[in-house]
Amino acid sequence: MADKPLKDLAPEWAQPSTPVTRRVFLGLSALGVAGIAVGGAVADWVNRSPIGRAASSAGVADLIPLGEAFRYYTVTDGFPSRSTAKYQLRVHGLVDHELKLSYADLASRTPTHLTKDFQCVTGWRVTGVHWTGVKLSDLLDEAGVQSKGKALRFTSFDGVYTESLTLDQARRPDVIVAYQMEGKTVSTEHGGPVRLYVAPMYGYKSCKWLDGIEVVDAVEPGYWENEGYDVDAWIGHSNGRDDKPV
Numbered sequence: 269m270a271d272k273p274l275k276d277l278a279p280e281w282a283q284p285s286t287p288v289t290r291r292v293f294l295g296l297s298a299l300g301v302a303g304i305a306v307g308g309a310v311a312d313w314v315n316r317s318p319i320g321r322a323a324s325s326a327g328v329a330d331l332i333p334l335g336e337a338f339r340y341y342t343v344t345d346g347f348p349s350r351s352t353a354k355y356q357l358r359v360h361g362l363v364d365h366e367l368k369l370s371y372a373d374l375a376s377r378t379p380t381h382l383t384k385d386f387q388c389v390t391g392w393r394v395t396g397v398h399w400t401g402v403k404l405s406d407l408l409d410e411a412g413v414q415s416k417g418k419a420l421r422f423t424s425f426d427g428v429y430t431e432s433l434t435l436d437q438a439r440r441p442d443v444i445v446a447y448q449m450e451g452k453t454v455s456t457e458h459g460g461p462v463r464l465y466v467a468p469m470y471g472y473k474s475c476k477w478l479d480g481i482e483v484v485d486a487v488e489p490g491y492w493e494n495e496g497y498d499v500d501a502w503i504g505h506s507n508g509r510d511d512k513p514v
């Protein structure tokens with residue numbers, strides 16, 4: 269596959285609303301050589317220090333060696349927080365019965381456990397992440413999808429991010445509304461208390477801070493898809509980035 273300019277492959281850090289601040293750059297150059305020598309410590313630094321987290325949310329951290337560490341992404345200027353007590357998920361649109369589900373409602377349904385890799389299209393991957401959630405297909409069946417319904421539009425309580433799947437994709441058994449990650453309620457930084465987890469696709473499909481699932485009649489491209497990512501996000505087939513299915 270032909271090489272594309274890096275900016276097309278990594279709009280997360282190239283796009284103007286997440287500028288790389290001077291502070292982030294200073295932090296990164298201070299890290300310099302030491303970062304290569306102590307990979308684990310670098311991952312901790314990215315996860316814990318304000319500079320590391322700024323670098324991470326700006327996508328700059330993709331440029332430094334981290335080994336297997338999650339980056340915490342957000343397209344807004346923060347990580348919106350909602351308690352499990354206040355959380356609500358709406359399943360609406362072309363359905364027979366609209367659902368309004370609390371965290372407890374989700375947790376009381378038949379759980380699905382998945383241990384799978386999490387892979388961002390920019391190149392980082394965390395292997396063997398343990399997720400617990402409810403199959404999206406179960407929620408769709410409960411709501412009763414009308415015959416005009418062909419696709420889903422996901423919304424986030426960050427107020428900005430959106431994602432999409434076709435109904436066929438959404439009905440796969442490895443697509444879940446996840447309320448636990450590594451045995452605990454999904455953290456605020458990882459899009460909790462509830463996020464989508466679309467195992468067979470790149471991370472951008474896995475909408476964080478999920479608050480709405482709308483059944484619509486056609487796929488509507490999501491946030492990053494409007495910035496150039498493929499609507500088709502199957503790992504191994506998208507953006508010329510990775511040919512090895514996981």
Ligand SMILES: Nc1nc2c(c(=O)[nH]1)N[C@H]1C(S)=C(S)[C@@H](COP(=O)(O)O)O[C@H]1N2
Binds near residue numbers: 340388458473
């Ligand atoms: N609401 C919201 N969801 C999002 C994103 C985001 O910025 N905002 N980033 C996406 C991308 S590109 C990836 S790789 C994963 C990253 O998940 P993490 O921040 O838990 O590592 O979340 C996806 N879902």
Ligand SMILES: [Mo]
Binds near residue numbers: 387390471472
């Ligand atoms: Mo990503």
